[in-house]
Amino acid sequence: QSIRTHATPDGDEWVLNGSKIFITNGIHADLVIVAAITDPGKGAKGTSLFLVDAHAPGFEKSRKIDKIGQHTSDTALLFFNDVRLPAEALLGDENSGFIIMMNELPRERLGIAAQAIAASEGALDITLQYVQEREAFGQKIGQFQNTRFKLADVKTEITLNRAFYEQCARQYAEGRLTADTAAMLKLASCEMQCRVADQCLQLFGGYGYTAEYPISRFYVDARIQTIYGGSSEIMRELVARSILGR
Incomplete structure (x- = not known):
């Protein structure tokens, strides 16, 4: 219910906008799975998963969060600013x-x-x-x-x-x-x-x-x-x- 990241269809692509916090291995990841709202009217049932290349234009990573423990596991904030995703980036069915x-x-x-x-x-x-x-x-x-x-x-x-x-x-x-x-x-x-x-x-x-x-x-x-x-x-x-x- 707290997901604020949205993916909207644009032709045969998706456009991803939003951010994620406390993402384990976010700094080192080359590929991430992102949960985003694709149908706001359905609540949790309007959520879809996307495979996102960490090198895609519009994908930004914050500095590594300074934690008191588990220092071998990096934790980061991720930002998505008009990240364009191909249709095949959808993981599973839409809204599943x-x-x-x-x-x-x-x-x-x-x-x-x-x-x-x-x-x-x-x-x-x-x-x-x-x-x-x-x-x-x-x-x-x-x-x-x-x-x-x-x-x-x-x-x-x-x-x-x-x-x-x-x-x-x-x-x-x-x-x-x-x-x-x-x-x-x-x-x-x-x-x-x-x-x-x-x-x-x-x-x-x-x-x-x-x-x-x-x-x-x-x-x-x-x-x-x-x-x-x-x-x-x-x-x-x-x-x-x-x-x-x-």
Whole structure:
């Protein structure tokens, strides 16, 4: 409903105007898929998808957005000023863009969940190494009951989420993964990732708050996971609709 980019027919071509924000890999992309309104009177059902050459006249890229985390993935604003597209640039049928995008959401959320679980496992690995080397009050901090219990909780959460992920991956491979199940997976795994990163950083003490120690990167990289690909609030609403209706 918030799409402001429009594509209007002009003979055997389309003319694209508008902009997009927070586009992952927007700086490096040579080809982008753009969702644009082609029939304003139909709302979401008037959306179409177009394949757009990043070198086409009228296509402009902003500077790379300076994020607090995930620095290896560039994020950009894209601008379309009277970009002329051939008829064959239309991806799928006209006005079918919304349906195509909705059908892809479970796969996207499955991928984000995989990131969340793998990153959580990585954070746990480096924390386990640290607590078995770092000493405080005459003993390794991994020997303190608080440390042991915290890491036991972290390991349990990761194991449960991985089991759910593997179940969802099988369902996706069999064409059975539903939107609400994918939403539950993304919600659970990404919220877990943030908790795990926070708990692990805490065990590093002040060192965890420095860029010198990689746990700080796990921490800042985790924060976006509950926002992009559908925020945790949206995931909760999707799950609620599946059990309570709209």
